[in-house]
Amino acid sequence: MKDEEFYELRIPVPDQTTEEVEIVNWRKNEGDQVKKGEIVFEIETDKATLEVESFGSGVLLKRFYEQGAKLPVGSVVALLGPAGTKVDDSLAERLKKGTAARADTLEEPAAKSTPPTDSQQQADSTPQTKKTPAIKASPNARRLANELGVDLSKVSGTGRGGRIEGDDVRRYSWRTR
Helix, strand or coil, X not given: CCHHHCEEEECCXXXXXXXXXXXXXXXXXXXXXXXXXXXXXXXXXXXXEEEEECCCCEEEEEECCCCCCEEECCCEEEEEECCCCEECHHHHHHHHCCCCCCHHHEECCCCCCCCCCHHHHHHHCCCCCCCCCCCCECHHHHHHHHXXXXXXXXXXXXXXXXXXXXXXXXXXXHHCC
């Protein structure tokens, strides 16, 4: 199973001051086909109601929160992937804590799961991203890069002077899945 086939749907950052939003409407249900660019859910900030579109295509495998949930920006709210994929129960908790989805928590209908080896478990606990002073990145971008396992040296910054912002990290993470 390739990681690119799965997409985490997250609460976007609507503006620099919003820290929490409410899911006010799900336009897609679990099991529905979702196309890239299609509206999946709506959020409400203290200023506006916004539509959130998918950055990938697939089946809506799991919604982790229901309508009315109030969540911090950046929260993973759903997972897209290939039809028939089973989502391990522990995945919801891992995603809610900010841990990116991994192929070993997803199981294709005919696939068999095998326990991880000692070297895989050790690799899982090793940080994926290092802070590099030469890379211009906001604190939020660095935090997200650590949570998502993104190497900041591979992300193009759109902020002032080429600074990497949180949205840049999210876009890179979604493109590389």
